[in-house]
Amino acid sequence: MAWIIFIVLSFLCLGGVVAMILSRNQAHNALFLVLSFAGLGGIFGLLEAPFAAVVQVLVYAGAIMVLFLFAIMMFNLRRPEPPDKKRVQAILGSGLGLVLLAQLLLAGFRAFSGRPTGVSTGRDVARLGQLLFKDYLYAFEITSLLIVAALVGALALAGPKERE
Amino acid sequence: MIPPGAFFGLAALLFVLGVVAFFVKKDLLTQFMAVEVMLNAGNLAILALSKAAVRAEGQALVLFIITVAAAEAVIGLAIIVLVFRARKSIRTDDLKELKG
Secondary structure (H helix, E strand, O other), X not given: OHXXXXXXXXXXXXXXXXXXXXXXXXXXXXXXXXXXXXXXHHHHHHOOOHHHHHHHHHHHXXXXXXXXXXXXXXXXXXXXXXXXXXXXXXXXXHHHHHXXXXXXXXXXXXXXXXXXXXXXXXXOHHHHHHHHHHHOHHHHHHHHHHHHHHHHHHHHHHOXXXXX | OOOHHHHHHHHHHHHHHHHHHHHHOOEHHHHHHHHHHHHHHHHHHHHHHHHHOXXXXXXXXXXXXXXXXXXXXXXXXXXXXXXXXXXXXXXXXXXXXXXX
């Protein structure tokens, strides 16, 4: 049963990204990514990381991709992307991707072969809370500072134009 | 029970798709989305490794990465908006002053 869910979610996830590569409309791209990231949230849930799954769906599929959609609205790109004539770049990119994939899979195979599989860590959100608010408290607080800095930075960068 | 290696393989596939999308697409916005895909693949790999090591630290790390990614998305989009204001275009083919 878990395998069926895993395979369906993987197809959702990878299919969203492939559709993003093939589509030429930026708004469609963002929506495909919402689909893909929501599927990834489900996969996080399968990995027994329920809090990460919820945050993935809320923050990534929700907040960040909506931010992208708002940015696309600001660009008002009326015409879709013209089709490419140069295919060299696509072929080179795909070749590079294949080499990278072989490397990653080899590394993953070496790292995971011989490990005991299927150990359950338990869906312990309480343990995560202890980690966040005890062991990594300073990092957690500094993260809030980082978010404020990003907010102010974005306003300073893309806010109302100053008068000349 | 699904072995963590399967999740790691999925993360590798997702990362490679992100790299390919980054190289194939020609507008800044979609390339930025491809970067987000790569970040997510990294998150998935961290979660798979943390599951294989039977530790919860990976989940805390992933939460921090998602937060930093949100900040990064905000700043990146602001920069892309600035590029669009200056050039009226976000196609990378139109931005090639540095080409020799």
